[in-house]
Amino acid sequence: MGWLSGARQADYARRDLDVLAGRLASAGVSTTALDPARLAEIDQHAAAVRDILTSEGGTAGVVELAAYAQGVLDAAAEAGWTPESHTTASVESTTNWIVLRLLAVCALTDSSPAGDVPDIDPLLFT
Template sequence: MDDHDDLRGSVREPAARTALAELAGRLTTGGDHPWQVALVDQHAAEVRDALLDAAGRLPVVRLAAYADGVLDSAERRGWRLDESGATEWPMLRLRAICALLASAV
């Protein structure tokens, strides 16, 4: 069983929101250095731009599915959430995804 099985099949908004909130609680925070905050902000902008729907909204289900894809892809390459550094690409991307949760619909 993968660490993120609860993200799979999150076809409903409440389940997707809960899964992302739980994921956020497991992520390495990474510090408050301005360059680290900027990296997460850049990732968040890329994710938001890629996932907006036709009405300009960010669907939380789409956000959860994307998080699941990032986790799957990274794990296939040997990356592990519980063993990662704060500035590794998957961690930055996942932190950005979780940061977008508040603005998702």
């Protein structure tokens, strides 16, 4: 029954990432109003995140993306940054990196298949 806990993990991870996207949007940060240069930066961050998560045979599924985003948020919180404290006028390079990295994770989540469930039993589909 490991697949059931995997499905639950994926649901929780997707919920956490939806909350993150909502927090970013509430802070005025989203990809909808970005110029092409910023979108290209987000694409580069997304590629970097995907490379980090898959470098040693891992996957870039929703559970891994949520864990990665939480790590970024934890490090940012230690530096005193939260999505709610972010201002769109801020151009500090660290803040900019955090925002771009989190937007990249959200973009990867949006492109992640809905059935992205870790530890699923392949015999269920035979």
